[in-house]
Amino acid sequence: MRTATHHPLITAPCNLWPGPRPTSSPVLPSGSRRPRRGALVVRAAVVVEQEAKTKISLVRIGTRGSPLALAQAYETRDKLMASHSELAEEGAIDIVIIKTTGDKVLDQPLADIGGKGLFTKEIDEALLEGRIDIAVHSMKDVPTYLPAGTILPCNLPREDVRDAFICLTVKSLAELPAGSVIGTASLRRQSQILYRYPSLKVVNFRGNVQTRLKKLNEGEVQATLLALAGLKRLNMTENVTAILSVEEMLPAIAQGAIGIACRSNDDKMATYIASLNHDDTRLAVACERAFLETLDGSCRTPIAGYAHRDSDGNCVLRCLVASPDGTRVLETSRKGLYALDDMVAMGKDAGKELLSKAGPVCNSVLWSSYMFWSAAFINKMDEQTAALLWKVKHQQKSWSFLLSKFLGLFMSVFFHESC
Structure with a gap:
């Protein structure tokens, strides 16, 4: 039997009868019915749809489900598609949303529910269990020690590292009246705000970018600080009142950097993502994380650091550690060659200096931190x-x-x- 139908991916009819077209209609057996053309079209469409659904993705990207996390995952996907032709085909890359502890518990400070790893643990578990092939993280959320069996061979080009000041009433932190309430979940921001403006009040302020802006508009706080990198990735910079210089607000370790991890035994994925690596970003992040690791930093300790290449091509590193209430702040800086070994050594050396700096000052920072967390313990x-x-x-x-x-x-x- 010969018939013609339209495949959804083909504009012209397909002749399913080989050879020349017969001059007369074929004779059907007695009692049989000629198949309707519409039914064949529907069946063909269903087959194609089922094939598309059962096609296995070449790369499964694991990510959190917040708008910012998804923007970072899509940025990773687009770069993979542009760099590898086989990944540019439809369905070759799948994005898998994973809910983390940090996404589930929003009514407590990060330090009270475990600190670092809150936004990465479940994603890393999915990676090790083979449910995803690569994991996309904000590097500032990644603990200094990666889970056994994983590697992180790639950092995408770093976004703006600065913090944005957002307020509906004044144009800068300095203009806020005494007693004004600033919302932030970051002890790093809290300590630096209180160090420079002790008359202000800082309260815990959790949620994604959209949630925090909504709370600000509803009057829960007078102002907030957000990472400028996130606002840029979300195309939401119209909300920015002022951009704080790194001198006024030193960034978090690895702020603005995206990291991509895979299993340590997955050479194919490692090759895919290593091709996206931005070397300058990777070296700066390694320098800052060496400082963090030396201090054994976590969300309980206000720590900040920023490494960058200066006009002479050298690495300049600025570091800070403080008490949560902002009464004590220790700072240091380093300058050296923009090379991995030199920069890691700089980070470690800066950390050791702050650990051993002037006894009374250092003890004041440690005592202040101890009293801060003792109070939290007693309250709970x-x-x-x-x-x-x-x-x-x-x-x-x-x-x-x-x-x-x-x-x-x-x-x-x-x-x-x-x-």
Whole structure:
């Protein structure tokens, strides 16, 4: 039997009968019905759709689901497609959204729920389990030690490292009246704000960029600070009131840099992503992270650092560590060759200097940090203990129940707060 139909990817009819077209219609067996042309078209379309759905992607990119994280994942996808022709085909790259602990718990400071790794742990687990092939991270969220079995051979070109000041009433931090409330989830920003403007008040301010801007517009705070890199990637720079210089607000370690990780035994993926690496960014990030690693920094410690190439081609590194309340700040700087070994050595040396700097000053920073987190520990114990006492009174719980729960609570809070 011969018929002609339209394949959805072909504009002209396909002649499914080989050789010359017969002059008369074929004779059908008695009682049979001629297939309708429309039915064949539908079947062909369904087959093509099923083939597209069952096609296995060559690269599965793991990312968080926030608008900024997705923008970074799409940037990675576009660069892969431009660099490798086989990845430019439809369906060759798939983006897999993974929800992290940092995305789920939004009502507590980052330091209270575990600090570093909150935005990467679940993605790294998916990578090691083979559910994704590469992971796209904001480098400032990546712990100094990568999970065993993973490597991070690529940093994309770094965006603007500066912070943006956003306010509806004044044009700069200096113009804010005493007592004004600034929202930020970053202890680095908090400590530097309070160091320069002790009359201001800083409160925890979590959520993605859109959420924080919404809270600002609703009057929850008078101002906030956001990474300019994120606003640029989201095309939202129209919200910026002023851009803070690195002298006024030293950036987070690796701020504005994107890192791409893969399994250490996956040579194909390593080759794909290594081709996207931006060497200047990679060296600067390595320098800053060497400083961070030496200090054993986390979200509990306000640490800042920025390495860049100066007009002479040398590396200039500025570093800072502070107490959360901004009463003590230690700073140092280095200058040397813009080469990996030299820059890593500079970062480590700067970290060692701040660790050993003038005893009384350093002890003041450590004591201030200790008192800050001791207060957080006591507050949390007070809240949880009150909840247990309420259960004893109103739910007829025994005192032995209270004692066992209290001991468990103490151990969990103590180890959580001191990790």
